[in-house]
Amino acid sequence: MSVQTFPYSSFLRGPSQVLPSLADADVILERRDEENLVLSRAERFEAVATGLRIAARSLAILARRHRDLAEEVLAEELPWLTWLPAEERLTCVRELLADLVAGADTGLLVPFARNLASWRSTAEAWSDPQLARELQGPFDGDGPVIERPTRDAA
Amino acid sequence: MTGRGAELSRPKPWTVRAADRQAYQGWQRLLAAVPDNLDRAWVALTSDPRHVDQRQHSLKGQLGMVKVGGATLEQWQYEVTGAGRIWYAIDDDSRTLWITRAGAGHPKQTDTRRK
Numbered sequence: 001m002s003v004q005t006f007p008y009s010s011f012l013r014g015p016s017q018v019l020p021s022l023a024d025a026d027v028i029l030e031r032r033d034e035e036n037l038v039l040s041r042a043e044r045f046e047a048v049a050t051g052l053r054i055a056a057r058s059l060a061i062l063a064r065r066h067r068d069l070a071e072e073v074l075a076e077e078l079p080w081l082t083w084l085p086a087e088e089r090l091t092c093v094r095e096l097l098a099d100l101v102a103g104a105d106t107g108l109l110v111p112f113a114r115n116l117a118s119w120r121s122t123a124e125a126w127s128d129p130q131l132a133r134e135l136q137g138p139f140d141g142d143g144p145v146i147e148r149p150t151r152d153a154a
Numbered sequence: 155m156t157g158r159g160a161e162l163s164r165p166k167p168w169t170v171r172a173a174d175r176q177a178y179q180g181w182q183r184l185l186a187a188v189p190d191n192l193d194r195a196w197v198a199l200t201s202d203p204r205h206v207d208q209r210q211h212s213l214k215g216q217l218g219m220v221k222v223g224g225a226t227l228e229q230w231q232y233e234v235t236g237a238g239r240i241w242y243a244i245d246d247d248s249r250t251l252w253i254t255r256a257g258a259g260h261p262k263q264t265d266t267r268r269k
Contacts, residue, residue: 033194035207088215095214118211121231125217125241131255134176135241136216139254141223143172146253148200149185149193 003028008037049107056104063097070097080123092119166249168200173222173243173252180256181240188235195234199251203244209233213241222252229254 004021008029011018018039021027027039040048063070071093075081078096081089096119099112126132172178184192198210212218213229220229220243227243234240234256243252 085216091215114206114211115214117208118214121211122214122217125213125231132217134255135213135229136220137173137254138221139173139177139223139243139252141171141173141225141252143174143178143253146170146172146178146181146196148196149189 002026005030008032011039052109053104053107056100056109059097060101060104063101074100078120080120080127083123083127084119085126088122092123095119168203169248169250170196170200171250171252173254177253177255181253184234184238184240184256188238191234191238195232195240199232199240199242203230203242203251220254222254227252 002025004025005028006018006021008031011029018027018029022039022041026044029037029039031037059070059073062073071090074097075089075093078093081092084092095115096112099115100109103109103112125135172181181192198205204212206212210232211230213231218229219226221227222243222245225245225247227245229241229243232240232242237258239255239257240253241255243254245252
């Protein structure tokens with residue numbers, strides 16, 4: 001599936017420039033100070049949602065019968081797990097699997113996606129050993145106040 | 155209390171502070187490199203420190219809680235640019251956002267320090 005990107009402003013000026021792209025791609029509308037939007041055709045949107053729901057439910061069924069195997073399967077999909085400390089890898093996989101199972105039941109996959117992003121960022125921080133050491137603190141809390149950067153400061 | 159046309163400041167504003175000198179230096183480097191992005195980051199953090207989106211999220215596990223000046227606080231991350239990151243701790247009692255580290259993400263961060 002390909003994705004094309006347009007500025008949100010150009011979509012507002014003339015949707016007819018953007019809409020033809022939906023024939024064979026989803027469209028991301030980039031907004032400067034807000035979250036981007038995605039435009040898709042209903043059939044494609046439904047297909048993704050249905051496919052995801054069935055895949056998540058299948059994994060949920062697997063997780064109920066063979067938790068170890070489900071964790072192993074999920075872990076294989078998350079190569080950045082290797083950066084986490086060993087004792088946190090299992091916590092990560094268990095949390096994400098629980099979110100995925102809950103999401104499969106309710107259709108709410110945003111908690112899963114957010115937890116995934118949090119763990120991924122955490123793993124990225126651990127990938128730099130010095131950074132990870134420093135982020136563990138403790139910090140003195142004695143640095144200066146930071147004012148809002150102004151655009152003409154540069 | 156305020157006269158006509160007087161500037162109204164934000165009620166209960168967050169204060170942004172560096173958690174230590176190294177965090178402040180990292181912030182200054184980002185400021186020199188990407189001032190506009192850092193401005194957006196500052197506004198985003200002080201508007202809603204616990205907002206979650208693609209750029210902003212809490213850290214997990216050991217890195218998720220950190221001590222600043224004796225208080226144990228949640229630690230979050232904000233992606234300033236593709237590689238630029240701010241890590242910050244949220245102190246609700248003092249309405250302070252402690253910048254714990256700021257700089258380019260891995261592996262640039264280690265590179266710049268070794269130079």
